[in-house]
Amino acid sequence: MRGLTKSFGAVRAVTDLGFTVEPGSVTGFLGPNGAGKTTTLRMVLGLITPDSGTATFDGVPYAALPDPIRTVGAVLETAFHPARSGRNHLRVYCRAAGLPVERADEVLLQVGLADAGGRRAGSYSLGMRQRLALATALLGDPGVLVLDEPANGLDPEGIQWLRGFLRHLAHDQGRTVLVSSHLLSEVEQTVDRVVIVGAGRLVREGSMADLRAGADGAGTVLVRSPEVARLAELLRADGVPLTLDGAALTVTGRTTDEIGARAFAAGVELHELRSHTSGLEEIYFQLTAGQGQFAAPSPGTTDPEGASR
Structure with a gap:
């Protein structure tokens, strides 16, 4: 990403944002609510056109990739037809992308949903829907994964599984993994590098060791x-x-x-x-102090009129 900038009317969501995500590592993308993370990911995936700047994969914008599903897998939100089974949901994507339908069962096995593939997606728990979304992103066996809050709804066992799975994809298979998350304790155990943004601008980028050295x-x-x-x-x-x-x-x-x-x-x-x-x-709170979009008062404080909050 180089010089990404995007405004929505009078609101500047992202300003001159640039960083690089490397293969073979898991990169955490962090920032307060309203920091521009989702807007950035949508620009990366060609869902929003930046006012200026570029986002490319090996120098190629997403919209120009010859076979995007085999290059980039993304999870920005979970949306499924509630009456369609998890397996059939994946088969629809296989048909659309020209992939063999057998690939649906392979990714269900990868994400631990092999026994639930025949169930309606509408009956899935939030954690199961997150796994199905990840399975969808993996259909094309892409070299790059872009994941927005993939641990939402996962129980502790599921979070531990996701941590090991993402590290396996990056470290053992050499894939490029970019993960946006608010679960800082989990991010710390998962990622190799961190990109922190605030108010739409880059605040800090580097390895965990670099961030700790700078803080300490x-x-x-x-x-x-x-x-x-x-x-x-x-x-x-x-x-x-x-x-x-x-x-x-x-x-x-x-x-x-x-x-x-x-x-x-x-x-x-x-x-x-x-x-x-x-x-x-x-480190995160030191770097992003005062940059949150919504600041709640501390417990027990009062407003100017003296009403307890």
Whole structure:
């Protein structure tokens, strides 16, 4: 994606957005509601025409792909005829795309719906519908997958399965996987790279290691000790940046080895000494602070008229 820009009337949904999604990895596409994620995915798939900029697959726009279903599989929403079975839903797509109808049973097996393929799609749970949508995206055996909130409605077992399945597609089969999601803890366990957007603009792009390094800077060490005040005094004398909160000490710019050695030399008893690594959720909120479309007040706050919210 290069310089993608799109406005709807007076609303600028996406502004000069550009990033690259690489084969062999799972890329998470994150941002608050209204950040422009779905608009971006629709431009990527040719469903919306950008005002400017380009979105291509190996240099080719989606609309110009000679056989798009074999190149890109996408899940933006789940929509099925409720009276048609899951298997027949997939067979309709096979016929339309010139694929053998046997492919329907192959993808049902891939997503764990082999035993439910004969049931009406209208009787499927939300999680089953998500799996059927993923099966539809896989029909052409595409090298690229574009998935918008694929874990919605999945139970914990289904989420764990999806995590392993996406990583298998990327790492073992070399496919390109772009996943938009709000499940940050799950994204952290699934993706290799992250693209974060806010207010329609790129906020940060990089590997998980890059994001953590940027958030943690020189590193943070957490220390607990019954003699924490004395240790804090010693470290301050050494010019070490720190924050003291009760029996806990947060030290910046030093390793656990350095803090442990200083405490040992001074005869300070330690109860806890560990490095702190920022998680994706912490990094995400740092980077997107104030960029959400809808900001709710904190519990217990009041509006200007004093009415409790």
